[in-house]
Amino acid sequence: MAITVSLVALFGLVLFFLLRSHSLTPSAAFTAAGFGFFLASTGAAEPINQLTTDLITAISNL
Structure with missing residues (x-):
């Protein structure tokens, strides 16, 4: 839960x-989508949370 709040x-x-900088790039779209999924906790939030947790675990094990 702490990881989700931080993200x-x-x-x-x-x-x-x-x-604020009026950047309309693919990275801005990805950021907005990620923010929306984590904030709204939709049905797709659980797989995204799991993927994020797995990525953080993998990075910390490097």
């Missing part, structure tokens, strides 16, 4: 700066 804050902060 929501991170995605929100990045999205804020991307929108």
Whole structure:
């Protein structure tokens, strides 16, 4: 749960700066979609949370 809250804050902060700088790039779309999934906790949020947890675990094991 702590990882999800941190990612929501991170995605929100990045999205804020991307929108403020008027950057309409694929990375901005990915950031907005990620922020929306984590924030709304839709049915797709669980697989995204699992993928994120797995990626964080994999990175920390390097």
